[in-house]
Amino acid sequence: MLYDLKAKIAKNHKLTPSIYYLELEIPKLAGLLVPGQFLHVRLLGTTDPLLRRPLSVNRIVNKKNVGIIYKVVGKGTYLLKEMAAGETVDALGPLGNGFDLTKIKNSKNPLIFAAGGMGIAPFVFLSKYLRKKKRKITAFVGMDKKAELVCIDELKNLGCDVKISTEDGSRGFKGYVSTSLEKYLKKRIASSGKRAAREEKPYIYACGPKPMLKALRDVGVKYGLKGQVSLDEMMGCGLGACLGCVVKTRNASNEGVVYKRVCKDGPVFDINEIIWEE
Ligand SMILES: Cc1cc2nc3c(=O)[nH]c(=O)nc-3n(C[C@H](O)[C@H](O)[C@H](O)COP(=O)(O)OP(=O)(O)OC[C@H]3O[C@@H](n4cnc5c(N)ncnc54)[C@H](O)[C@@H]3O)c2cc1C
The missing domain is CATH 2.40.30.10 (Translation factors)
Incomplete structure (x- = not known):
């Protein structure tokens, strides 16, 4: 309705x-x-x-x-x-369709949130929702500078292990969320050795600017991670009629291109579904 x-x-x-x-x-x-x-x-x-x-x-x-x-x-x-x-x-x-939680329902995968800039917005709601399910969440939050960081205390209070990055280095890791995540994944593998191979892999929920999501997809491919991304695309009607927010996606057989509307078919998509190139 x-x-x-x-x-x-x-x-x-x-x-x-x-x-x-x-x-x-x-x-x-x-x-x-x-x-x-x-x-x-x-x-x-x-x-x-x-x-x-x-x-x-x-x-x-x-x-x-x-x-x-x-x-x-x-x-x-x-x-x-x-x-x-x-x-x-x-x-x-x-x-829009929200984050698909059925993908993690019967698993014990640790969860990773990756939020860039105002991409932080949906994660307070998502954390609260997942808190009831007692999921282990590591939240990578990136902003341009410390003064613009928001929702950090809320995420911590909701049980997330928050890893901050800022582009100017004024707080946390200096650089992008995708780089901070990759460092974390490398460390995780190094510290748990053979156990890491047996353990369930982290599952990513991400939201932020397109270049960040594309970089996350690359990290995901490198480390064999699955996940979902929420796209911040300019849109007109929001109802799927004007086609102002279409993005290119792969079809199921990974051959053809399917145009999807961010407002109606998204804004959340599988991390490997979007064609980022161009
Ligand atoms: C599904 C979805 C959820 C969003 N949720 C939030 C949110 O929770 N909080 C929030 O602050 N923003 C969010 N945004 C982005 C927000 O909609 C835009 O920032 C807003 O529409 C800008 O309106 P404006 O009239 O102030 O700026 P405009 O005058 O329309 O634009 C100002 C500048 O911002 C750029 N811009 C406008 N919209 C976008 C966009 N969607 N992506 C990238 N650049 C844009 C324009 O190119 C222009 O340079 C979301 C976008 C989408 C698609």
């Missing part, structure tokens, strides 16, 4: 110099959303921007409220940050 709702803003405040927390009162949606899904938010009373803006569900606060974190990058998010509690936006959802 898809809802197009007037959503009252419960909270909208700054977390870092450029990232904000938005909490929407949407009781009809709060109980329907699953980790990895997003809302398509439209600002009311303006035609600029005309289109909705996709924002991931960061957390389910309670039976009524849903939390989102967003970075101010352009006009839509700039206007959004100017809004106050009590004002309303239009929220369309639930949209």
Whole structure:
């Protein structure tokens, strides 16, 4: 069931110099959303921007409220940050397929989260969901700099072993999430020796910019890891009609190309399904 709702803003405040927390009162949606899904938010009373803006569900606060974190990058998010509690936006959802958890249901694989930039957004919700299943999670979180890091305490409180990387080295590992993950995998193999070969391999859930996801795919191939990636692609309608967000994927026999819509067929895909080249 898809809802197009007037959503009252419960909270909208700054977390870092450029990232904000938005909490929407949407009781009809709060109980329907699953980790990895997003809302398509439209600002009311303006035609600029005309289109909705996709924002991931960061957390389910309670039976009524849903939390989102967003970075101010352009006009839509700039206007959004100017809004106050009590004002309303239009929220369309639930949209997209969330992370597929059936892939890990009957396994004991340690889980790896890999989040780059605002790709951190869905992982608080996912961690909370998996906490009930008592899964061991190592979360690799990357930002450009320390001052923009968000959700770290939440992930730790939800039981994740958090490994931070920043591009400028202001906190944690200096460099990319993919490099930090590869270092970790090398160390894991070196320290557990033959046991590593017998142990179940980590399973990856990732979200972030395309170059990062492509680099993760390469690490995954090198270490024989499986996983899923959530794509951050600019989109129009969010309903699968405008085809503004298509990406190239491999077909089942790995020969032909299949065009898939990030909004409707994703945003989560198998890590080896996307054709990254070009
Ligand atoms: C499924 C999905 C979930 C998302 N979840 C979140 C989230 O939880 N938090 C968050 O901060 N952002 C999220 N995004 C990205 C967010 O939708 C965009 O940042 C937002 O639409 C920008 O709107 P704007 O009007 O402020 O910027 P615009 O004026 O539209 O664009 C400003 C600049 O940002 C670039 N840009 C715009 N959208 C994207 C995009 N999707 N990917 C890469 N570059 C973009 C433009 O090319 C331009 O350079 C998500 C995107 C998708 C597809």
